[in-house]
Amino acid sequence: MSGTAGGRRRARTELDDVVAQRLRGAGQRVTAARTALVDVLARAKRPLTIPELQRRSPGLATSSAYRNLGVLEEVGVVHRIVTNGDHARYELAEDLTEHHHHLICSVCGSVSDFTVAPKLERDLAVALAQAAHARDFRIQAHRLDLVGVCAGCA
Amino acid sequence: MSGTAGGRRRARTELDDVVAQRLRGAGQRVTAARTALVDVLARAKRPLTIPELQRRSPGLATSSAYRNLGVLEEVGVVHRIVTNGDHARYELAEDLTEHHHHLICSVCGSVSDFTVAPKLERDLAVALAQAAHARDFRIQAHRLDLVGVCAGCA
DNA sequence: CTCAGTGCAAAGGATTTGCATGCCG
DNA sequence: CGGCATGCAAATCCTTTGCACTGAG
Secondary structure (H helix, E strand, O other): OOOOOOOOOOOHHHHHHHHHHHHHHOOOOOOHHHHHHHHHHHHOOOOEEHHHHHHOOOOOOHHHHHHHHHHHHHOOOEEEEOOOOOOOEEEEOHHHOOOOEEEEEOOOOOEEEEOOOHHHHHHHHHHHHHHHHOOOOEEEEEEEEEEEEOHHHO | OOOOOOOOOOOHHHHHHHHHHHHHHOOOOOOHHHHHHHHHHHHOOOOEEHHHHHHOOOOOOHHHHHHHHHHHHHOOOEEEEOOOOOOOEEEEOHHHOOOOEEEEEOOOOOEEEEOOOHHHHHHHHHHHHHHHHOOOOEEEEEEEEEEEEOHHHO
16 A cells, blocks of 8 residues: 555645546546645644534535535545534545544544554454455455543543 | 354343443433343344334334433443444444444445454554553543445445 | 536434423332 | 323434536636
8 A cells, every 4th residue: 555655744735736636537626625625634633524624714615515525535535534423524535644543532522643553553454354354345444443532621 | 144253142131130230320210112222232233223223123213212322322331333424323332242343334334243353452452552642542442443345235 | 618616595314302291110 | 109201293403405606627
């Protein structure tokens, strides 16, 4: 899964470039609203809800936010996370950032990112691949989240 | 098909006993509907949605289903899982069954259970504890899910 | 120029809540 | 018996959709 140079996040312009490429590749247009959403997500170091995204994207209608995030998800640029029955949260797709996991606060619902050692991640991948294979399940992704109480809510 | 992984589940009567204990301990009543819900969940080897639960619980009103599952969750008897924006799914709390993980089909939305080797599970717990500690995060539980396409949808 | 994207408002659908009645304790 | 659980129906809340208009290509 390399393909991108190890570890770091892409520069903003390069990111917009890749996003534009994926949008056009799927027959979708590159609009200001979409680029803005991607940039806001790239700037945030945590998944954001639609209200949060709107607060950081001046004059973006709710329906457009949902529609654009839907398109961006379809072309593999963003990923949608549903923790509770509340607002869903959005983050950039993993191949645009780096493989990471989530710390989910059960009190305030906030989500922050963290990573684990590469070796453990590899062992995990192997074990998961075996479990999946034994059940004729084709893996698309794995998700490892931690549920608990964040520092702010303790 | 979805083999119940490994070990065994508590006897039905013992389960009802523990559940009754937790309900009373929280000042909640033990009713037929609640016991029925728990028994249905214990019988199923995968998380069920409210409609599925109702189909297996004669004459249970939707609102009562939601309310009771809410209570059962508060008391630590059941656990709620939200995969999409669709119906949430419910399963017995982990300490009433055994630690396991989920195979989530991105096509039909079904969920089935699986487990990984104890050693890997331990290594994982250690790594997660470290990551959490570094961020002043108090762990309540961890969740390891696999997203992909199930045998039926391939 | 043309068709997709956008905003506004109304529709959808899962979950929640108010109220009158029945049952647990 | 008293209070909580239950059913039914109405209310909520997040998300989706219809429609007329603006802008990307």
